[in-house]
Amino acid sequence: MSVKTLKINGIDVAVEAGTSILHAAQETGIRIPTLCHLEGVSDVSACRLCLVEIKGSDRLFPSCITEVSEGMEVFTHTEQLQENRKMLVELLFAEGNHVCAVCVANGNCELQDVAIEVGMDHTRFNYQFPQRDVDLSHPQFGIDHNRCILCTRCVRVCAEIEGAHVWDVAFRGENAKIISGLNQPWGDVEACTSCGKCVEACPTGTIFRKGSTTGEKERDRTKVEFLSLAREKHQWTR
Amino acid sequence: MGINASKYWTLPLKGINLGVQNTGLIEVPMGTTIRQIVEQMGGGASNQGKIKAVQTGGPSGGCIPENAFDTAIDYDSLKALGTMMGSGGMIVIDEETNMVDMARFYMEFCRDETCGKCVPCRTGTVQLYQILNKIINGEATQADLTKLKQLSYLVKATSLCGLGQGAPNPILSTLRYFEDEYLSLLK
Ligand code: SF4
Ligand code: SF4
Numbered sequence: 001m002s003v004k005t006l007k008i009n010g011i012d013v014a015v016e017a018g019t020s021i022l023h024a025a026q027e028t029g030i031r032i033p034t035l036c037h038l039e040g041v042s043d044v045s046a047c048r049l050c051l052v053e054i055k056g057s058d059r060l061f062p063s064c065i066t067e068v069s070e071g072m073e074v075f076t077h078t079e080q081l082q083e084n085r086k087m088l089v090e091l092l093f094a095e096g097n098h099v100c101a102v103c104v105a106n107g108n109c110e111l112q113d114v115a116i117e118v119g120m121d122h123t124r125f126n127y128q129f130p131q132r133d134v135d136l137s138h139p140q141f142g143i144d145h146n147r148c149i150l151c152t153r154c155v156r157v158c159a160e161i162e163g164a165h166v167w168d169v170a171f172r173g174e175n176a177k178i179i180s181g182l183n184q185p186w187g188d189v190e191a192c193t194s195c196g197k198c199v200e201a202c203p204t205g206t207i208f209r210k211g212s213t214t215g216e217k218e219r220d221r222t223k224v225e226f227l228s229l230a231r232e233k234h235q236w237t238r
Numbered sequence: 239m240g241i242n243a244s245k246y247w248t249l250p251l252k253g254i255n256l257g258v259q260n261t262g263l264i265e266v267p268m269g270t271t272i273r274q275i276v277e278q279m280g281g282g283a284s285n286q287g288k289i290k291a292v293q294t295g296g297p298s299g300g301c302i303p304e305n306a307f308d309t310a311i312d313y314d315s316l317k318a319l320g321t322m323m324g325s326g327g328m329i330v331i332d333e334e335t336n337m338v339d340m341a342r343f344y345m346e347f348c349r350d351e352t353c354g355k356c357v358p359c360r361t362g363t364v365q366l367y368q369i370l371n372k373i374i375n376g377e378a379t380q381a382d383l384t385k386l387k388q389l390s391y392l393v394k395a396t397s398l399c400g401l402g403q404g405a406p407n408p409i410l411s412t413l414r415y416f417e418d419e420y421l422s423l424l425k
């Protein structure tokens with residue numbers, strides 16, 4: 001095992017080669033905000049919250065997909081980075097229809113958590129109030145697109161872990177939308193095994209268990225991690 | 239015979255509103271000045287108009303004001319002026335054109351072309367377009383202009399690919415050379 005040594009926020013760190021900056025920071029006890037990253041599935045570097053500065057470059061680097069290298073000096077929480085993160089979260093709140101008071105994920109939502117973490121208390125941007133629908137055709141689950149931040153965690157967990165590939169992204173730009181099957185009602189998609197992994201993976205209240213009401217969507221991190229890492233770690237019980 | 243791209247620049251020359259007299263595809267050696275292209279090859283302003291700027295590099299490029307027309311064109315000199323060679327296009331802009339309107343035109347293009355994968359480009363281009371609209375409609379204040387600058391920086395610095403990284407360039411470069419046109423539209 002080859003080891004790389006680097007500095008994160010001035011702290012000396014030694015980690016295995018190939019480790020992402022995000023994981024190296026975690027090992028150092030530094031939490032970098034993320035939304036699209038999910039342990040156990042591939043990274044897409046889409047939310048841009050995890051961007052960090054690296055000495056010697058005027059570009060910013062997504063820490064979820066950037067590997068450490070020898071002698072690297074990383075800064076994770078400069079004033080500018082914090083301001084960027086705040087603006088990104090503000091943009092997300094302005095883009096969808098987030099009415100936390102009536103949301104299944106209220107109090108248990110990663111978008112809320114990140115907003116609190118970056119100190120966002122209002123959005124300076126225009127609320128878009130997009131027209132989005134709710135699909136309740138699946139017997140056990142529902143999806144409310146009003147709360148979707150297009151992180152594609154559902155897409156990846158379903159394709160890469162469950163192997164069902166029910167979800168995809170359709171359309172582009174502001175009209176981009178998560179679709180099930182060939183843009184069919186979720187309940188009509190025979191590939192869905194009703195495993196519930198997408199419910200666990202979704203950081204917001206978009207995908208939920210039917211019958212849960214305001215604030216009832218519980219998020220058990222260990223469960224998601226078990227679902228996504230069990231195969232790698234040979235933890236399946238049968 | 240191949241053309242050495244580092245020595246020659248083939249460009250489509252166009253004009254907004256009236257722009258220049260001669261438009262079309264021309265090929266010039268690197269080092270030609272913008273003035274030579276606009277006044278000699280383009281034939282200068284059509285219809286008594288006065289030329290105030292050129293836009294190079296397409297929707298991700300930027301504008302060059304008339305007082306910098308004696309710059310000899312190459313990759314570095316354009317970069318120093320805050321624009322780029324990009325697609326190689328040159329659009330000649332006369333005084334009839336409002337620069338804020340031009341920035342809005344390009345932002346509309348980027349808003350429609352963004353794929354939607356990353357947050358700053360997907361949502362930022364929509365918001366930038368709306369702020370520009372507000373300015374043009376005479377409904378914006380100094381606070382909106384500040385927001386426009388902050389968001390332009392964010393989209394440029396944090397977007398995943400070249401489309402988002404370049405999308406705010408027309409705003410940033412028109413702000414750099416023609417901020418007065420923005421200010422005169424504020425209420
Ligand atoms: S997903 Fe629900 S709880 Fe989370 S921010 Fe949106 S509305 Fe609020
Ligand atoms: S329940 Fe399982 S199979 Fe069905 S869409 Fe979600 S992750 Fe895919």
Ligand code: SF4
Binds near residue numbers: 147152153154178206
């Ligand atoms: S449904 Fe949930 S997991 Fe899927 S893209 Fe939307 S917010 Fe992300």
Ligand code: FES
Binds near residue numbers: 045
């Ligand atoms: S976690 Fe790295 S870009 Fe989203």
